[in-house]
Amino acid sequence: MLRLRSLLVLFLLIPLQLPAASLEGRVRVIDGDTLEIEGVRVRLFGIDAPERGQTCGERDRVWPCGDWATERLELLLDGAAVRCEGDERDRYGRLVATCEVEGEDVGAHMVRAGAALAYRRYSARYASEEARAESARLGVWSGPMKRPEEYRHATPAAPRASACAIKGNISSNGRIYHVPGQADYDRTVVSKPGERWFCSAAEAESAGFRPARR
Known part of the structure; x- marks a missing residue:
């Protein structure tokens, strides 16, 4: 009986691993790193895009990089069936997931284009894509830019x-x-x-x- 009780306590202490959620269908883009599929809000894993209304550049070369990032994601996903998989939720209740369209990793595409940054606070998965985009001065790397996380905290x-x-x-x-x-x-x-x-x-x-x- 004592052994059974010990095993039960050990079982209760083991974190419950939730099964991965899988979504597939047409999407509605919310912003450069958030979309909605089958009524479920999805936050793209490992990337952080400029916020809607955020600008980049300085002086006479300011441009709406947040709206541009959103449009870039819309163009990529326009009319396509998207597949997303994830197993956790963020503090806003969104599914944090990796998504693919026609076999391409959506997060990797956004970072390669300079439309989003690798969200190193949570993952270095797209660090190499970010390094290439920065080296080529693509998108947000074309001039001065405030990281989205800094922008959110400062706004x-x-x-x-x-x-x-x-x-x-x-x-x-x-x-x-x-x-x-x-x-x-x-x-x-x-x-x-x-x-x-x-x-x-x-x-x-x-x-x-x-x-x-x-």
Whole structure:
């Protein structure tokens, strides 16, 4: 009995390995490193792309590198069936996954094109692709650039516009927007980097937020 009890305790201490999630189908691009497939938000593993609205360059050579990265991903995935596999979720509830289109690694393509950086904080998988893109001065490497992670930390929450009453909030449940009259609207605060006010539901969804359930 004692041996059985010891084995049971040991079993409970072993981390549960969740099976890998596999998704396949048409996608909707959210930004340069996030997409949606079959209603599931997917964060591309090992890369970090400029944020929507982020610019690169300096002085008279500033350009919208965040929007460009998003368009680059849209062109790559346009009309194609994409396959993604992953076994973990990030703090926003997105599936962190490696995706392929027509046999090509989507993350590797984005980093090779200079449309994203290798996210070394989590993986060095695309370090060689990044080195080649930087050497060739492609995309974001063509001039001065703030790393996306630095940009997110340095960007304050957007102030409220008088006509924009929809609150875009980021929590452990993901990126959610609340409209006036909903149960959690009054206690929802827009204060953290990445959170903002929106003027319409369409604007919020295009920025990667989903509607609150109540």
